[in-house]
Amino acid sequence: QKEVEQNSGPLSVPEGAIASLNCTYSDRGSQSFFWYRQYSGKSPELIMFIYSNGDKEDGRFTAQLNKASQYVSLLIRDSQPSDSATYLCAVNPPNDYKLSFGAGTTVTVRA
């Protein structure tokens, strides 16, 4: 079983819609959860991080964490063509700063 799994893409959504990205992790003790956006040919850019169960909102982005289900998601509201990118979920284990990454989900926002 992979440490971090993301829903397979690509995900295509119309402009203005909500894009929903999912991520599950295997280490129940994982403590920090990150979402990165990576444009083609560029390095990953941190969008959000979340530590506690529940929702965390930042602008059009909402991260949701459910530790009991070992599940973290990212919602992108009012999707824009500029949101078209690969989104990477990353997790770090307790008392460690090493990140394990999912395979990524490619999102395409149709104008």
Next chain:
Amino acid sequence: SAVISQKPSRDICQRGTSLTIQCQVDSQVTMMFWYRQQPGQSLTLIATANQGSEATYESGFVIDKFPISRPNLTFSTLTVSNMSPEDSSIYLCSVWQADTEAFFGQGTRLTVV
């Protein structure tokens, strides 16, 4: 956020040669890491760059192939030695800020021919 500068941004190298990648951070950071992203793949951790001591390598990565230096809390280098086409990847350094957020440099795109 921490400003991370990587050099070179890209390079094309002959097989059998070595390339040293530099990572400079604008502030002192405790934790610094090197990752690799092979074409079409996600990121894989190569090693933790430890200041003043030998790097800690992940399974599948060895010091002879990827020697790392970390002379101080703002700078590190990764060398890709005796390169083969399979080493063609993006190499990224990463730092943690305030123990809460992990940021990446712009990456070094390496092509081995």
